Amino acid sequence: MQKFDIAIIGGGTGGYRAAEILASHGKKVVLFEKSNIGGVCLNCGCIPTKALIASAEVIEQMKTSEKFGIKSSHEIDFSKIMARKEKIVKMLTLGLQKKLAKMGISIINKEAFIKGENLIISDNEEYSVENIIIATGSVDAGLRGIDFDGEDVLSSKDILSLNEVPQRLLVIGAGVIGSEFSTVFSYMGSKVTLLEFLPKPFFSTRSSLIMNEGEKILKKSGIDLKTSSSVASIDKEKKMVILSDDSRLEYDKVLIATGRIPVVNSDAKNLGIEITDRGFIKTNNNKQTNIENIYALGDCTEGPMLAHKAYYDAYIASFHILGENEEQMKMCDVPYSIFTIPSISHCGLSEDMCIEQKINYRKIESSYAENGRAATYEARQGIFSMLIGENDRILGVTIIGKESDTLIHEIIPLIHNNIPYTALKRTIHIHPTLSEIIQEALF
Numbered sequence: 005m006q007k008f009d010i011a012i013i014g015g016g017t018g019g020y021r022a023a024e025i026l027a028s029h030g031k032k033v034v035l036f037e038k039s040n041i042g043g044v045c046l047n048c049g050c051i052p053t054k055a056l057i058a059s060a061e062v063i064e065q066m067k068t069s070e071k072f073g074i075k076s077s078h079e080i081d082f083s084k085i086m087a088r089k090e091k092i093v094k095m096l097t098l099g100l101q102k103k104l105a106k107m108g109i110s111i112i113n114k115e116a117f118i119k120g121e122n123l124i125i126s127d128n129e130e131y132s133v134e135n136i137i138i139a140t141g142s143v144d145a146g147l148r149g150i151d152f153d154g155e156d157v158l159s160s161k162d163i164l165s166l167n168e169v170p171q172r173l174l175v176i177g178a179g180v181i182g183s184e185f186s187t188v189f190s191y192m193g194s195k196v197t198l199l200e201f202l203p204k205p206f207f208s209t210r211s212s213l214i215m216n217e218g219e220k221i222l223k224k225s226g227i228d229l230k231t232s233s234s235v236a237s238i239d240k241e242k243k244m245v246i247l248s249d250d251s252r253l254e255y256d257k258v259l260i261a262t263g264r265i266p267v268v269n270s271d272a273k274n275l276g277i278e279i280t281d282r283g284f285i286k287t288n289n290n291k292q293t294n295i296e297n298i299y300a301l302g303d304c305t306e307g308p309m310l311a312h313k314a315y316y317d318a319y320i321a322s323f324h325i326l327g328e329n330e331e332q333m334k335m336c337d338v339p340y341s342i343f344t345i346p347s348i349s350h351c352g353l354s355e356d357m358c359i360e361q362k363i364n365y366r367k368i369e370s371s372y373a374e375n376g377r378a379a380t381y382e383a384r385q386g387i388f389s390m391l392i393g394e395n396d397r398i399l400g401v402t403i404i405g406k407e408s409d410t411l412i413h414e415i416i417p418l419i420h421n422n423i424p425y426t427a428l429k430r431t432i433h434i435h436p437t438l439s440e441i442i443q444e445a446l447f
Protein backbone atom coordinates (compact mmCIF):
# COMPACT_ATOMS: atom_id res chain seq x y z
CA MET A 5 0.00 0.00 0.00
CA GLN A 6 1.28 3.46 -0.92
CA LYS A 7 1.27 6.19 1.71
CA PHE A 8 0.58 9.87 1.12
CA ASP A 9 -0.28 12.85 3.29
CA ILE A 10 -3.03 14.02 0.99
CA ALA A 11 -5.06 12.48 -1.84
CA ILE A 12 -6.84 14.86 -4.16
CA ILE A 13 -9.63 13.56 -6.38
CA GLY A 14 -10.02 15.72 -9.48
CA GLY A 15 -7.29 17.60 -11.32
CA GLY A 16 -9.27 20.71 -12.26
CA THR A 17 -8.57 24.22 -11.02
CA GLY A 18 -9.48 23.48 -7.39
CA GLY A 19 -7.69 20.14 -7.28
CA TYR A 20 -4.43 21.15 -8.92
CA ARG A 21 -4.21 24.43 -7.00
CA ALA A 22 -4.60 22.54 -3.68
CA ALA A 23 -1.93 20.10 -4.84
CA GLU A 24 0.43 22.99 -5.64
CA ILE A 25 -0.09 24.73 -2.29
CA LEU A 26 0.25 21.56 -0.22
CA ALA A 27 3.26 20.22 -2.11
CA SER A 28 5.02 23.56 -1.86
CA HIS A 29 4.59 23.31 1.93
CA GLY A 30 6.28 19.92 2.05
CA LYS A 31 3.27 17.59 1.93
CA LYS A 32 3.34 14.34 -0.01
CA VAL A 33 0.46 14.66 -2.46
CA VAL A 34 -1.21 12.24 -4.86
CA LEU A 35 -3.58 13.72 -7.44
CA PHE A 36 -6.09 11.49 -9.24
CA GLU A 37 -7.54 12.59 -12.57
CA LYS A 38 -9.54 10.19 -14.75
CA SER A 39 -9.54 12.51 -17.74
CA ASN A 40 -7.25 15.45 -18.52
CA ILE A 41 -5.30 17.49 -15.99
CA GLY A 42 -6.64 21.03 -15.92
CA GLY A 43 -10.28 19.95 -15.74
CA VAL A 44 -13.13 21.78 -17.43
CA CYS A 45 -11.56 25.24 -17.19
CA LEU A 46 -8.38 24.41 -19.04
CA ASN A 47 -9.66 21.71 -21.41
CA CYS A 48 -13.22 22.64 -22.30
CA GLY A 49 -14.21 25.77 -20.40
CA CYS A 50 -12.61 29.12 -19.59
CA ILE A 51 -9.44 28.82 -21.66
CA PRO A 52 -10.71 27.41 -24.99
CA THR A 53 -13.74 29.73 -24.94
CA LYS A 54 -11.56 32.74 -24.26
CA ALA A 55 -9.33 31.70 -27.17
CA LEU A 56 -12.44 31.78 -29.37
CA ILE A 57 -13.59 35.09 -27.88
CA ALA A 58 -10.16 36.52 -28.72
CA SER A 59 -10.69 35.48 -32.37
CA ALA A 60 -14.16 37.06 -32.27
CA GLU A 61 -12.60 40.26 -30.91
CA VAL A 62 -10.26 40.37 -33.89
CA ILE A 63 -13.29 40.09 -36.19
CA GLU A 64 -14.97 42.90 -34.26
CA GLN A 65 -11.85 45.04 -34.75
CA MET A 66 -11.84 44.28 -38.47
CA LYS A 67 -15.51 45.19 -38.75
CA THR A 68 -14.90 48.56 -37.12
CA SER A 69 -11.50 49.24 -38.68
CA GLU A 70 -12.83 51.97 -41.01
CA LYS A 71 -13.51 54.09 -37.93
CA PHE A 72 -9.74 54.00 -37.40
CA GLY A 73 -9.09 54.98 -40.99
CA ILE A 74 -8.20 51.46 -42.07
CA LYS A 75 -10.05 49.68 -44.84
CA SER A 76 -10.09 45.94 -44.31
CA SER A 77 -11.85 42.79 -45.27
CA HIS A 78 -11.70 39.49 -43.49
CA GLU A 79 -12.20 35.85 -44.23
CA ILE A 80 -12.65 33.30 -41.49
CA ASP A 81 -10.62 30.11 -41.52
CA PHE A 82 -12.52 28.24 -38.83
CA SER A 83 -10.18 25.24 -38.83
CA LYS A 84 -7.27 27.56 -38.01
CA ILE A 85 -9.28 29.30 -35.29
CA MET A 86 -10.02 25.90 -33.72
CA ALA A 87 -6.44 24.70 -34.18
CA ARG A 88 -5.15 27.82 -32.41
CA LYS A 89 -7.55 27.15 -29.52
CA GLU A 90 -6.32 23.54 -29.31
CA LYS A 91 -2.69 24.67 -29.36
CA ILE A 92 -3.29 27.02 -26.44
CA VAL A 93 -5.03 24.27 -24.44
CA LYS A 94 -2.23 21.78 -25.18
CA MET A 95 0.48 24.27 -24.27
CA LEU A 96 -1.16 25.14 -20.95
CA THR A 97 -2.07 21.58 -19.93
CA LEU A 98 1.39 20.33 -20.78
CA GLY A 99 2.96 23.20 -18.84
CA LEU A 100 0.74 22.42 -15.86
CA GLN A 101 1.58 18.71 -15.94
CA LYS A 102 5.29 19.49 -16.01
CA LYS A 103 4.95 21.98 -13.17
CA LEU A 104 3.04 19.51 -10.97
CA ALA A 105 5.53 16.73 -11.67
CA LYS A 106 8.45 19.06 -10.90
CA MET A 107 6.85 19.85 -7.57
CA GLY A 108 6.93 16.15 -6.72
CA ILE A 109 3.16 15.64 -6.97
CA SER A 110 2.22 12.10 -7.99
CA ILE A 111 -0.35 12.23 -10.77
CA ILE A 112 -2.45 9.11 -11.31
CA ASN A 113 -4.45 9.25 -14.55
CA LYS A 114 -7.18 6.93 -13.29
CA GLU A 115 -10.49 7.16 -11.51
CA ALA A 116 -10.18 7.07 -7.71
CA PHE A 117 -12.67 5.68 -5.23
CA ILE A 118 -12.89 6.61 -1.57
CA LYS A 119 -13.08 3.34 0.35
CA GLY A 120 -12.64 4.69 3.85
CA GLU A 121 -11.81 7.87 5.73
CA ASN A 122 -8.12 7.25 5.04
CA LEU A 123 -8.27 4.87 2.12
CA ILE A 124 -8.39 5.39 -1.63
CA ILE A 125 -8.45 2.69 -4.30
CA SER A 126 -7.49 3.36 -7.89
CA ASP A 127 -6.71 0.78 -10.55
CA ASN A 128 -6.54 -1.98 -7.90
CA GLU A 129 -3.91 -0.04 -5.98
CA GLU A 130 -4.54 1.04 -2.37
CA TYR A 131 -3.48 4.42 -1.03
CA SER A 132 -3.37 5.19 2.66
CA VAL A 133 -3.76 8.95 3.24
CA GLU A 134 -4.21 11.40 6.11
CA ASN A 135 -6.48 13.79 4.26
CA ILE A 136 -8.69 13.57 1.20
CA ILE A 137 -9.79 16.51 -0.93
CA ILE A 138 -12.77 15.98 -3.24
CA ALA A 139 -12.63 18.32 -6.23
CA THR A 140 -14.82 16.50 -8.73
CA GLY A 141 -16.31 19.59 -10.40
CA SER A 142 -19.53 19.89 -12.38
CA VAL A 143 -21.14 18.89 -15.67
CA ASP A 144 -23.69 20.46 -18.01
CA ALA A 145 -27.18 20.17 -16.55
CA GLY A 146 -28.86 19.70 -19.94
CA LEU A 147 -32.61 19.69 -20.42
CA ARG A 148 -34.95 17.05 -19.09
CA GLY A 149 -35.96 14.62 -21.80
CA ILE A 150 -33.43 15.91 -24.34
CA ASP A 151 -30.14 14.06 -24.73
CA PHE A 152 -26.92 15.58 -25.98
CA ASP A 153 -25.88 13.67 -29.08
CA GLY A 154 -22.55 15.36 -29.75
CA GLU A 155 -23.62 15.86 -33.37
CA ASP A 156 -26.42 18.41 -33.54
CA VAL A 157 -27.60 18.73 -29.95
CA LEU A 158 -24.50 19.98 -28.23
CA SER A 159 -23.15 20.51 -24.74
CA SER A 160 -20.69 23.31 -23.97
CA LYS A 161 -17.94 20.71 -24.43
CA ASP A 162 -19.23 19.36 -27.76
CA ILE A 163 -19.45 22.80 -29.36
CA LEU A 164 -15.70 23.23 -28.89
CA SER A 165 -15.12 20.42 -31.40
CA LEU A 166 -17.21 21.73 -34.30
CA ASN A 167 -15.55 21.44 -37.71
CA GLU A 168 -17.42 24.30 -39.31
CA VAL A 169 -19.37 27.40 -38.38
CA PRO A 170 -23.06 26.39 -38.24
CA GLN A 171 -25.30 28.53 -40.43
CA ARG A 172 -28.07 28.59 -37.85
CA LEU A 173 -27.06 28.13 -34.23
CA LEU A 174 -29.75 27.92 -31.63
CA VAL A 175 -28.60 28.42 -28.05
CA ILE A 176 -30.81 27.53 -25.11
CA GLY A 177 -30.02 29.53 -21.96
CA ALA A 178 -28.83 33.14 -21.85
CA GLY A 179 -26.56 32.69 -18.87
CA VAL A 180 -22.82 33.08 -19.05
CA ILE A 181 -22.06 30.00 -21.16
CA GLY A 182 -24.88 30.53 -23.65
CA SER A 183 -24.06 34.21 -24.08
CA GLU A 184 -20.33 33.69 -24.56
CA PHE A 185 -20.84 31.01 -27.22
CA SER A 186 -23.57 33.08 -28.89
CA THR A 187 -21.11 35.98 -29.09
CA VAL A 188 -18.36 33.80 -30.57
CA PHE A 189 -20.53 32.26 -33.27
CA SER A 190 -22.39 35.45 -34.12
CA TYR A 191 -19.04 37.13 -34.89
CA MET A 192 -17.96 34.03 -36.85
CA GLY A 193 -21.01 34.44 -39.10
CA SER A 194 -23.68 32.11 -37.68
CA LYS A 195 -27.24 33.32 -37.45
CA VAL A 196 -27.58 32.92 -33.68
CA THR A 197 -30.89 32.69 -31.85
CA LEU A 198 -30.53 32.75 -28.08
CA LEU A 199 -33.50 31.46 -26.10
CA GLU A 200 -33.95 32.37 -22.47
CA PHE A 201 -36.68 31.04 -20.24
CA LEU A 202 -36.62 34.10 -17.94
CA PRO A 203 -37.51 37.70 -18.92
CA LYS A 204 -33.88 38.85 -19.09
CA PRO A 205 -30.47 37.34 -19.85
CA PHE A 206 -27.99 36.93 -16.95
CA PHE A 207 -30.86 36.62 -14.47
CA SER A 208 -28.69 34.80 -11.93
CA THR A 209 -26.56 37.97 -11.50
CA ARG A 210 -29.51 39.56 -9.66
CA SER A 211 -28.43 42.87 -11.19
CA SER A 212 -30.85 44.86 -13.38
CA LEU A 213 -27.88 46.86 -14.62
CA ILE A 214 -26.13 43.73 -15.91
CA MET A 215 -29.33 42.23 -17.28
CA ASN A 216 -30.28 45.40 -19.19
CA GLU A 217 -26.83 46.35 -20.45
CA GLY A 218 -26.05 42.70 -21.16
CA GLU A 219 -29.18 42.47 -23.29
CA LYS A 220 -28.03 45.50 -25.32
CA ILE A 221 -24.56 44.01 -25.80
CA LEU A 222 -25.95 40.67 -27.00
CA LYS A 223 -28.29 42.36 -29.47
CA LYS A 224 -25.51 44.64 -30.73
CA SER A 225 -23.42 41.53 -31.36
CA GLY A 226 -26.06 40.44 -33.88
CA ILE A 227 -27.68 37.83 -31.62
CA ASP A 228 -31.42 37.31 -31.89
CA LEU A 229 -32.25 37.15 -28.19
CA LYS A 230 -35.67 35.75 -27.36
CA THR A 231 -36.43 36.03 -23.65
CA SER A 232 -39.42 34.49 -21.82
CA SER A 233 -39.07 31.57 -24.23
CA SER A 234 -39.55 28.13 -22.79
CA VAL A 235 -38.38 25.09 -24.73
CA ALA A 236 -40.86 22.23 -24.71
CA SER A 237 -39.00 19.71 -26.87
CA ILE A 238 -36.60 19.15 -29.73
CA ASP A 239 -37.47 17.33 -32.93
CA LYS A 240 -34.04 15.97 -33.81
CA GLU A 241 -35.13 14.61 -37.19
CA LYS A 242 -36.58 17.89 -38.39
CA LYS A 243 -33.85 19.81 -36.54
CA MET A 244 -36.42 21.95 -34.84
CA VAL A 245 -36.88 23.34 -31.36
CA ILE A 246 -40.49 23.47 -30.21
CA LEU A 247 -41.35 26.17 -27.70
CA SER A 248 -44.11 25.99 -25.09
CA ASP A 249 -46.27 28.38 -27.16
CA ASP A 250 -45.93 25.81 -29.98
CA SER A 251 -43.77 28.07 -32.15
CA ARG A 252 -40.95 26.27 -33.93
CA LEU A 253 -37.38 27.26 -34.65
CA GLU A 254 -35.13 25.45 -37.09
CA TYR A 255 -31.47 24.95 -36.39
CA ASP A 256 -28.34 23.41 -37.85
CA LYS A 257 -26.82 23.01 -34.39
CA VAL A 258 -28.33 23.58 -30.99
CA LEU A 259 -26.34 24.29 -27.83
CA ILE A 260 -27.94 23.55 -24.49
CA ALA A 261 -26.49 25.89 -21.88
CA THR A 262 -29.02 25.71 -19.10
CA GLY A 263 -26.65 25.59 -16.16
CA ARG A 264 -24.31 23.09 -14.55
CA ILE A 265 -24.74 20.50 -11.81
CA PRO A 266 -22.18 19.25 -9.28
CA VAL A 267 -20.47 15.88 -9.70
CA VAL A 268 -20.75 13.91 -6.48
CA ASN A 269 -19.76 10.27 -6.85
CA SER A 270 -21.52 7.46 -5.04
CA ASP A 271 -18.41 6.54 -3.03
CA ALA A 272 -18.63 9.88 -1.21
CA LYS A 273 -22.34 9.36 -0.56
CA ASN A 274 -21.76 5.77 0.61
CA LEU A 275 -19.20 6.97 3.11
CA GLY A 276 -21.88 9.20 4.66
CA ILE A 277 -20.60 12.54 3.39
CA GLU A 278 -23.46 15.00 3.73
CA ILE A 279 -25.02 16.43 0.58
CA THR A 280 -27.17 19.59 0.40
CA ASP A 281 -30.72 19.62 -0.97
CA ARG A 282 -29.33 20.97 -4.25
CA GLY A 283 -26.87 18.09 -4.58
CA PHE A 284 -23.65 19.82 -3.48
CA ILE A 285 -21.21 18.38 -0.96
CA LYS A 286 -21.84 20.18 2.33
CA THR A 287 -18.77 21.88 3.78
CA ASN A 288 -17.99 24.21 6.67
CA ASN A 289 -16.01 27.47 6.38
CA ASN A 290 -12.75 25.50 6.19
CA LYS A 291 -14.13 23.42 3.32
CA GLN A 292 -14.27 20.33 5.57
CA THR A 293 -17.09 17.87 5.01
CA ASN A 294 -18.86 16.28 7.97
CA ILE A 295 -15.91 13.84 8.03
CA GLU A 296 -13.24 16.18 9.32
CA ASN A 297 -10.21 14.86 7.43
CA ILE A 298 -12.15 14.91 4.15
CA TYR A 299 -12.45 18.25 2.39
CA ALA A 300 -14.41 19.24 -0.70
CA LEU A 301 -13.99 22.28 -2.90
CA GLY A 302 -14.83 23.96 -6.19
CA ASP A 303 -17.96 23.32 -8.27
CA CYS A 304 -19.00 20.21 -6.31
CA THR A 305 -19.55 22.47 -3.28
CA GLU A 306 -21.85 25.45 -2.86
CA GLY A 307 -21.04 28.92 -4.16
CA PRO A 308 -20.58 30.28 -7.67
CA MET A 309 -19.25 27.74 -10.17
CA LEU A 310 -16.17 29.69 -11.11
CA ALA A 311 -12.58 28.58 -11.58
CA HIS A 312 -11.27 31.37 -9.36
CA LYS A 313 -13.73 30.44 -6.61
CA ALA A 314 -12.28 26.92 -6.80
CA TYR A 315 -8.76 28.42 -6.50
CA TYR A 316 -9.93 30.32 -3.45
CA ASP A 317 -11.50 27.19 -1.91
CA ALA A 318 -8.22 25.38 -2.52
CA TYR A 319 -6.39 28.10 -0.62
CA ILE A 320 -8.82 27.89 2.32
CA ALA A 321 -8.75 24.07 2.50
CA SER A 322 -5.00 23.71 1.99
CA PHE A 323 -4.10 26.21 4.68
CA HIS A 324 -6.54 24.57 7.07
CA ILE A 325 -4.81 21.24 6.46
CA LEU A 326 -1.51 23.04 7.09
CA GLY A 327 -2.86 24.26 10.43
CA GLU A 328 -3.77 27.83 9.56
CA ASN A 329 -7.29 29.22 9.69
CA GLU A 330 -8.06 31.53 6.81
CA GLU A 331 -11.21 33.60 7.13
CA GLN A 332 -13.87 32.63 4.59
CA MET A 333 -15.18 35.54 2.54
CA LYS A 334 -18.80 36.12 1.63
CA MET A 335 -19.60 34.29 -1.58
CA CYS A 336 -21.24 37.42 -3.06
CA ASP A 337 -17.77 39.00 -2.94
CA VAL A 338 -16.45 36.45 -5.46
CA PRO A 339 -15.94 38.63 -8.54
CA TYR A 340 -16.79 37.53 -12.05
CA SER A 341 -16.53 38.64 -15.65
CA ILE A 342 -18.82 37.73 -18.50
CA PHE A 343 -16.74 37.67 -21.66
CA THR A 344 -19.15 39.19 -24.11
CA ILE A 345 -17.79 41.91 -26.41
CA PRO A 346 -17.27 44.13 -24.51
CA SER A 347 -17.01 42.30 -21.20
CA ILE A 348 -19.16 42.75 -18.10
CA SER A 349 -17.48 42.56 -14.69
CA HIS A 350 -18.85 42.66 -11.20
CA CYS A 351 -17.90 42.20 -7.53
CA GLY A 352 -20.07 42.43 -4.41
CA LEU A 353 -23.69 43.49 -4.11
CA SER A 354 -25.87 44.82 -6.91
CA GLU A 355 -28.40 47.64 -6.43
CA ASP A 356 -31.20 45.08 -6.59
CA MET A 357 -29.58 43.07 -3.78
CA CYS A 358 -29.13 46.20 -1.63
CA ILE A 359 -32.80 47.13 -2.09
CA GLU A 360 -33.89 43.57 -1.35
CA GLN A 361 -31.71 43.39 1.77
CA LYS A 362 -32.68 46.95 2.83
CA ILE A 363 -29.05 48.09 2.83
CA ASN A 364 -28.52 51.86 2.54
CA TYR A 365 -26.25 52.84 -0.31
CA ARG A 366 -25.30 55.67 -2.57
CA LYS A 367 -24.12 55.22 -6.11
CA ILE A 368 -21.18 56.80 -7.85
CA GLU A 369 -20.88 56.45 -11.58
CA SER A 370 -18.89 57.47 -14.60
CA SER A 371 -18.98 56.61 -18.25
CA TYR A 372 -16.48 55.50 -20.86
CA ALA A 373 -17.88 58.32 -23.04
CA GLU A 374 -15.99 60.91 -20.96
CA ASN A 375 -12.67 59.07 -21.03
CA GLY A 376 -9.96 60.15 -23.47
CA ARG A 377 -8.39 56.73 -23.96
CA ALA A 378 -11.80 55.13 -24.59
CA ALA A 379 -12.34 57.68 -27.37
CA THR A 380 -9.04 56.67 -28.99
CA TYR A 381 -10.17 53.04 -28.90
CA GLU A 382 -13.64 53.88 -30.30
CA ALA A 383 -14.89 52.25 -27.10
CA ARG A 384 -17.09 54.99 -25.70
CA GLN A 385 -19.95 52.69 -24.71
CA GLY A 386 -19.28 51.66 -21.16
CA ILE A 387 -20.25 52.20 -17.56
CA PHE A 388 -18.55 52.26 -14.18
CA SER A 389 -20.94 52.00 -11.24
CA MET A 390 -19.97 51.62 -7.58
CA LEU A 391 -22.22 51.33 -4.53
CA ILE A 392 -21.02 52.91 -1.32
CA GLY A 393 -22.35 52.00 2.11
CA GLU A 394 -21.64 53.05 5.68
CA ASN A 395 -18.17 54.33 6.55
CA ASP A 396 -17.38 54.76 2.87
CA ARG A 397 -17.09 50.99 2.41
CA ILE A 398 -17.65 49.64 -1.11
CA LEU A 399 -20.70 47.38 -1.27
CA GLY A 400 -20.38 46.47 -4.92
CA VAL A 401 -18.98 47.49 -8.27
CA THR A 402 -19.95 46.85 -11.87
CA ILE A 403 -17.89 47.77 -14.90
CA ILE A 404 -19.24 47.19 -18.39
CA GLY A 405 -17.00 48.08 -21.29
CA LYS A 406 -13.62 47.47 -22.88
CA GLU A 407 -11.18 45.72 -20.53
CA SER A 408 -13.65 45.71 -17.64
CA ASP A 409 -12.24 42.32 -16.65
CA THR A 410 -8.87 43.93 -15.93
CA LEU A 411 -10.09 47.31 -14.64
CA ILE A 412 -12.22 45.76 -11.91
CA HIS A 413 -9.08 44.51 -10.18
CA GLU A 414 -8.46 48.02 -8.95
CA ILE A 415 -11.60 47.77 -6.81
CA ILE A 416 -11.57 44.08 -5.78
CA PRO A 417 -8.72 44.42 -3.22
CA LEU A 418 -10.57 47.30 -1.55
CA ILE A 419 -13.73 45.20 -1.21
CA HIS A 420 -11.91 42.11 -0.01
CA ASN A 421 -9.88 44.05 2.53
CA ASN A 422 -12.68 46.33 3.69
CA ILE A 423 -10.83 49.50 2.65
CA PRO A 424 -12.94 52.66 2.14
CA TYR A 425 -13.33 53.83 -1.45
CA THR A 426 -11.78 57.19 -0.44
CA ALA A 427 -8.38 55.44 -0.62
CA LEU A 428 -8.79 55.68 -4.40
CA LYS A 429 -8.80 59.47 -4.21
CA ARG A 430 -5.21 59.33 -3.02
CA THR A 431 -4.03 57.37 -6.03
CA ILE A 432 -2.63 58.85 -9.20
CA HIS A 433 -3.97 57.19 -12.31
CA ILE A 434 -1.82 57.26 -15.40
CA HIS A 435 -3.15 59.50 -18.15
CA PRO A 436 -4.47 58.63 -20.64
CA THR A 437 -5.75 55.22 -19.56
CA LEU A 438 -9.11 53.52 -19.17
CA SER A 439 -8.41 53.31 -15.42
CA GLU A 440 -9.17 57.02 -15.20
CA ILE A 441 -12.84 56.05 -15.65
CA ILE A 442 -12.69 54.92 -12.02
CA GLN A 443 -11.05 58.12 -10.85
CA GLU A 444 -13.52 60.25 -12.78
CA ALA A 445 -16.37 58.80 -10.71
CA LEU A 446 -14.84 59.89 -7.42
CA PHE A 447 -15.12 63.65 -7.58
Ligand code: NAI
Binds near residue numbers: 180234235
Ligand atom coordinates in the same frame (compact mmCIF):
# COMPACT_ATOMS: atom_id res chain seq x y z
P1 NAI B 1 -26.42 29.95 -15.85
O1 NAI B 1 -27.22 29.46 -14.69
O2 NAI B 1 -25.61 31.17 -15.73
O3 NAI B 1 -27.40 30.19 -17.09
C1 NAI B 1 -28.31 29.23 -17.56
C2 NAI B 1 -29.49 29.97 -18.16
O4 NAI B 1 -30.32 29.04 -18.82
C3 NAI B 1 -30.34 30.68 -17.12
O5 NAI B 1 -30.51 32.03 -17.50
C4 NAI B 1 -31.66 29.92 -17.18
O6 NAI B 1 -32.78 30.72 -16.93
C5 NAI B 1 -31.66 29.42 -18.61
N1 NAI B 1 -32.52 28.24 -18.82
C6 NAI B 1 -32.62 27.15 -18.02
N2 NAI B 1 -33.51 26.28 -18.56
C7 NAI B 1 -33.98 26.82 -19.72
C8 NAI B 1 -34.89 26.41 -20.72
N3 NAI B 1 -35.54 25.23 -20.63
N4 NAI B 1 -35.12 27.23 -21.79
C9 NAI B 1 -34.47 28.42 -21.89
N5 NAI B 1 -33.59 28.85 -20.95
C10 NAI B 1 -33.34 28.07 -19.89
O7 NAI B 1 -25.55 28.71 -16.32
P2 NAI B 1 -24.43 28.56 -17.43
O8 NAI B 1 -24.41 29.71 -18.35
O9 NAI B 1 -24.68 27.21 -18.02
O10 NAI B 1 -23.11 28.56 -16.59
C11 NAI B 1 -22.89 27.58 -15.57
C12 NAI B 1 -21.88 28.10 -14.58
O11 NAI B 1 -20.63 28.29 -15.20
C13 NAI B 1 -22.31 29.41 -13.97
O12 NAI B 1 -22.11 29.35 -12.59
C14 NAI B 1 -21.38 30.40 -14.61
O13 NAI B 1 -21.13 31.51 -13.77
C15 NAI B 1 -20.14 29.58 -14.89
N6 NAI B 1 -19.39 30.13 -16.01
C16 NAI B 1 -18.68 31.26 -15.83
C17 NAI B 1 -18.00 31.85 -16.86
C18 NAI B 1 -17.28 33.13 -16.60
O14 NAI B 1 -16.95 33.38 -15.47
N7 NAI B 1 -17.01 33.95 -17.61
C19 NAI B 1 -17.98 31.27 -18.20
C20 NAI B 1 -18.79 30.11 -18.30
C21 NAI B 1 -19.43 29.55 -17.23
